[in-house]
Amino acid sequence: MPKPTLFGAIERPRSLPDEVAQSVMSAIATGALKPGDKLPSEAELSANFNVARTVVREAISLLKFDGVVDSRRGVGAFVANREERTSFRISPACFEKRREIIKLLQLRTSVQSGAAALAAELRSDTQMEVIEAVLQELLVANAKGPEDALEERVEAELRLYRLITAASENEYFCDVVNMIEANIQNYLRSAFMKNAAASEFEPGAIMEHKAVVAAIKNKAPEAARAATRTRFTNASNSLAARQDFA
Amino acid sequence: MPKPTLFGAIERPRSLPDEVAQSVMSAIATGALKPGDKLPSEAELSANFNVARTVVREAISLLKFDGVVDSRRGVGAFVANREERTSFRISPACFEKRREIIKLLQLRTSVQSGAAALAAELRSDTQMEVIEAVLQELLVANAKGPEDALEERVEAELRLYRLITAASENEYFCDVVNMIEANIQNYLRSAFMKNAAASEFEPGAIMEHKAVVAAIKNKAPEAARAATRTRFTNASNSLAARQDFA
DNA sequence: GATTAGCAGTTGTCTGACAACCTACATTGT
DNA sequence: ACAATGTAGGTTGTCAGACAACTGCTAATC
Numbered sequence: 001m002p003k004p005t006l007f008g009a010i011e012r013p014r015s016l017p018d019e020v021a022q023s024v025m026s027a028i029a030t031g032a033l034k035p036g037d038k039l040p041s042e043a044e045l046s047a048n049f050n051v052a053r054t055v056v057r058e059a060i061s062l063l064k065f066d067g068v069v070d071s072r073r074g075v076g077a078f079v080a081n082r083e084e085r086t087s088f089r090i091s092p093a094c095f096e097k098r099r100e101i102i103k104l105l106q107l108r109t110s111v112q113s114g115a116a117a118l119a120a121e122l123r124s125d126t127q128m129e130v131i132e133a134v135l136q137e138l139l140v141a142n143a144k145g146p147e148d149a150l151e152e153r154v155e156a157e158l159r160l161y162r163l164i165t166a167a168s169e170n171e172y173f174c175d176v177v178n179m180i181e182a183n184i185q186n187y188l189r190s191a192f193m194k195n196a197a198a199s200e201f202e203p204g205a206i207m208e209h210k211a212v213v214a215a216i217k218n219k220a221p222e223a224a225r226a227a228t229r230t231r232f233t234n235a236s237n238s239l240a241a242r243q244d245f246a
Numbered sequence: 247m248p249k250p251t252l253f254g255a256i257e258r259p260r261s262l263p264d265e266v267a268q269s270v271m272s273a274i275a276t277g278a279l280k281p282g283d284k285l286p287s288e289a290e291l292s293a294n295f296n297v298a299r300t301v302v303r304e305a306i307s308l309l310k311f312d313g314v315v316d317s318r319r320g321v322g323a324f325v326a327n328r329e330e331r332t333s334f335r336i337s338p339a340c341f342e343k344r345r346e347i348i349k350l351l352q353l354r355t356s357v358q359s360g361a362a363a364l365a366a367e368l369r370s371d372t373q374m375e376v377i378e379a380v381l382q383e384l385l386v387a388n389a390k391g392p393e394d395a396l397e398e399r400v401e402a403e404l405r406l407y408r409l410i411t412a413a414s415e416n417e418y419f420c421d422v423v424n425m426i427e428a429n430i431q432n433y434l435r436s437a438f439m440k441n442a443a444a445s446e447f448e449p450g451a452i453m454e455h456k457a458v459v460a461a462i463k464n465k466a467p468e469a470a471r472a473a474t475r476t477r478f479t480n481a482s483n484s485l486a487a488r489q490d491f492a
Numbered sequence: 493g494a495t496t497a498g499c500a501g502t503t504g505t506c507t508g509a510c511a512a513c514c515t516a517c518a519t520t521g522t
Numbered sequence: 523a524c525a526a527t528g529t530a531g532g533t534t535g536t537c538a539g540a541c542a543a544c545t546g547c548t549a550a551t552c
Contacts, residue, residue, distance in 0.1 A: 262535080262536075263535095297536080297537085298536055298537045299537090300538095301535090301537085318544085319543065319544050319545080320544035320545035320546080321544080321545055321546080322545095
């Protein structure tokens with residue numbers, strides 16, 4: 001039996017390196033540390049935060065990994081230019097303001113549209129079969145209505161567009177979509193998001209899904225691109241238009 | 247006087263944590279380590295690689311940071327599912343095969359098109375003035391021809407599309423475009439790429455740039471989107487069609 | 493038989509030390 | 523005076539060992 005959520009999840013203390021890294025990161029974000037500035041030495045940071053130098057080192061190494069800082073042995077660590085960052089990641093902070101979610105969905109719309117167009121061009125027949133099967137699952141789940149099959153339907157939709165992206169034969173599209181989805185899934189398991197998902201049980205949304213799949217089946221890249229954009233733009237708009245949207 | 251390249255750049259030994267991280271990463275990529283598998287303990291890894299445990303710890307912490315592995319105190323570190331990765335980054339390896347560059351440019355085309363559409367919608371008048379000024383710079387540099395102003399022209403083009411992206415008022419687009427550009431700039435300073443850039447000194451390319459800017463000026467999102475896609479698709483195609491493209 | 497206590501193994505953090513390296517200044521030779 | 527050289531101090535990179543916090547399992551205990 002699934003454990004009832006009797007107690008709220010306790011917040012486990014995050015690791016020290018993460019906290020140090022985030023602290024330095026926010027100093028950079030707020031402009032307290034500008035590109036080119038020298039970070040305090042590891043010894044100083046270690047004293048300031050009252051942690052061991054190994055902790056500081058791990059924190060700095062994370063920032064280096066993303067190209068946020070650049071350290072030179074014997075000299076020090078410096079804040080890099082914003083254009084030199086070598087990774088794209090979504091900060092948890094962005095989920096605090098719901099306005100930010102819209103921006104994230106805008107990016108996803110763009111990427112997903114491009115992936116759909118490529119998929120329409122490059123898909124194999126077996127990939128097409130799987131995509132159509134998942135669409136069928138989505139239709140079945142949708143017919144059950146929001147009360148019975150919400151999770152099932154959301155999961156099917158997720159899988160559908162993952163498969164479409166995979167059919168683009170371009171791992172970069174897959175990675176970006178994956179990451180955006182992962183972040184949304186992680187941070188937005190809220191009642192708000194469930195309500196939003198439930199509101200997608202409409203004939204219109206289903207028609208749009210069908211249009212996307214049909215275009216890919218017909219090997220019509222431009223149609224697939226347009227249909228995908230329509231679908232995701234509508235989803236984003238209906239989210240923004242909700243009463244409970246802060 | 248600029249030092250003549252008498253000696254080739256010596257290859258400095260990369261940091262040990264990076265090497266360990268990459269080694270583990272490639273073990274995951276090749277499937278030697280599958281999602282859910284337990285990594286060897288830090289002590290074992292430290293013995294295998296013949297490095298200190300701090301080095302192994304830094305390496306693991308990098309992978310954790312990207313959501314590639316997940317470690318639990320008292321238990322061990324485990325390979326995470328591919329869908330749980332929390333960052334998008336471009337591996338240097340992808341520049342070894344030029345085929346991969348095309349895929350990267352496909353992604354960039356998608357993102358840049360979306361950004362242009364948003365920019366057409368949201369741009370301010372002052373932003374527009376700056377964009378037009380940079381376009382003018384580009385035209386001037388272009389008139390000088392490939393021999394005299396190659397760097398200048400490439401730089402202007404870069405700045406132009408950065409500004410357009412910034413006008414979208416969506417930092418996610420900026421970050422993705424920034425990162426892709428940074429990687430291309432870092433790894434592709436080769437003669438090959440210079441030749442490719444030189445081949446962009448054509449009337450057609452210029453016309454396409456103008457079309458993008460005009461659409462943004464007219465606040466025509468769809469036109470901006472289409473023009474941008476045309477421009478970048480053509481650039482990608484002409485790159486792929488080159489003789490020296492492996 | 494169920495509960496509890498302990499044990500071995502693992503990750504997280506701390507401490508101290510040394511190596512590799514850079515910068516700036518002093519030293520020296522011309 | 524000036525250039526080359528050496529030296530000292532500071533910083534990052536790596537190493538080694540220790541202990542704390544935690545987990546899963548096993549054996550002892552009631």
